[in-house]
Amino acid sequence: MKKTLLVALLAITTLLCGCSERQQLKSSLRKALTVAVAHEKAQAEYMLPIEGKIPKSYNGKEVVTATPRDWTSGFFPATMWLLYEHTGDEQLKEYADVFTRRLEELKDYTGTHDLGFMVFCPYGNAYRLTGDEYYKSVIEQASKSLITRFNPTVGCIRSWNTKHKTPELDFMVIIDNMMNLEMLEWCGYHDIARKHADTTTKNHFREDNSTYHVVAYNELTGEVVEKRTRQGAADDSAWARGQAWGLYGYTMMYRMTNEQRYLEQAVKIADYLIPRLPEDAIPNWDFDSDRMLKDSSAGAIMASALLELYSITHNKSYLRIAERQLKELISDEYMAKQGENGYFILKHGVGNLPGNSEVDVPLSYGDYYFVEAALRYLNL
Ligand code: GLY
Numbered sequence: 409m410k411k412t413l414l415v416a417l418l419a420i421t422t423l424l425c426g427c428s429e430r431q432q433l434k435s436s437l438r439k440a441l442t443v444a445v446a447h448e449k450a451q452a453e454y455m456l457p458i459e460g461k462i463p464k465s466y467n468g469k470e471v472v473t474a475t476p477r478d479w480t481s482g483f484f485p486a487t488m489w490l491l492y493e494h495t496g497d498e499q500l501k502e503y504a505d506v507f508t509r510r511l512e513e514l515k516d517y518t519g520t521h522d523l524g525f526m527v528f529c530p531y532g533n534a535y536r537l538t539g540d541e542y543y544k545s546v547i548e549q550a551s552k553s554l555i556t557r558f559n560p561t562v563g564c565i566r567s568w569n570t571k572h573k574t575p576e577l578d579f580m581v582i583i584d585n586m587m588n589l590e591m592l593e594w595c596g597y598h599d600i601a602r603k604h605a606d607t608t609t610k611n612h613f614r615e616d617n618s619t620y621h622v623v624a625y626n627e628l629t630g631e632v633v634e635k636r637t638r639q640g641a642a643d644d645s646a647w648a649r650g651q652a653w654g655l656y657g658y659t660m661m662y663r664m665t666n667e668q669r670y671l672e673q674a675v676k677i678a679d680y681l682i683p684r685l686p687e688d689a690i691p692n693w694d695f696d697s698d699r700m701l702k703d704s705s706a707g708a709i710m711a712s713a714l715l716e717l718y719s720i721t722h723n724k725s726y727l728r729i730a731e732r733q734l735k736e737l738i739s740d741e742y743m744a745k746q747g748e749n750g751y752f753i754l755k756h757g758v759g760n761l762p763g764n765s766e767v768d769v770p771l772s773y774g775d776y777y778f779v780e781a782a783l784r785y786l787n788l
Pocket of ligand 1: 479584639649759
């Protein structure tokens, strides 16, 4: 009897400690989001006179900007939409709208597979939060543009435009492309989105459930020609952000479709990732590289995906890792103070190390997925 009482007391104490830790993290995240709002507003004020451009990074001296056609263009306005949702601050809404409208031309752009990132992140959040049909019409037109890149023989949407000397042997599909399927599912292009996801499940993953970055197909026969990398350390290595896109992409596909196979794939990716994360849970830029350089963007994407996966599976190990990642991302090591990071929220992102581009810098997509993860946590 005494022993049962002791066990019950211990269980209650553990539960209370867990709850108070959770409350503490929530309170720290709210504070971090207040800092994030200040960064984003300062960024918007800085960018307003720079017509036609969107901020994407910081080179230590000045904000690096992008044109709407850069794959990162949607993240800055999308982050402001999320922060508007969190605060109800009308000024943020105004800025979010201005920078979202800078991207309208993308609705007719067929030269990229990244329209999900570029259009659905800003316009999707804008429509969700305002119900304004203008935003929806842009999303619908962008989806029509995106499906022009689908090849039924390959069963995928083309990612990069080929530069190969035998073009038909180089229909390139990258794991990142999973992220563009949310917009297609939302617009009702279920067959295309699911075919792409199923082909990716078949061809992109290794025995250990890590993913290749690039799979090149023969576009005339649909055969796999080659599996390789561009942003990872080696063809057979596990580029951290690629693993994060896969995790997020399949978790999202389960949410959008309720198809068990996507949840199974997401769980396999999580089970590959989690044991390979370091103590602070922020991954090295590539899991198989000896060159140590953390990628905060991969950490933020993983945290957001793991929180969604936790809300579906109730597997606490996903929650615990996401909590560790969030705690780390709001520490002084990663979270920027005003004036030190070109108005971006997070430090230490790695864009493309082999290309020697955007190494150890802030990245607009790291900021977006960090804010999304923080809000997911606050809303658990
Ligand atoms: N989609 C490009 C990247 O993750 O760097």
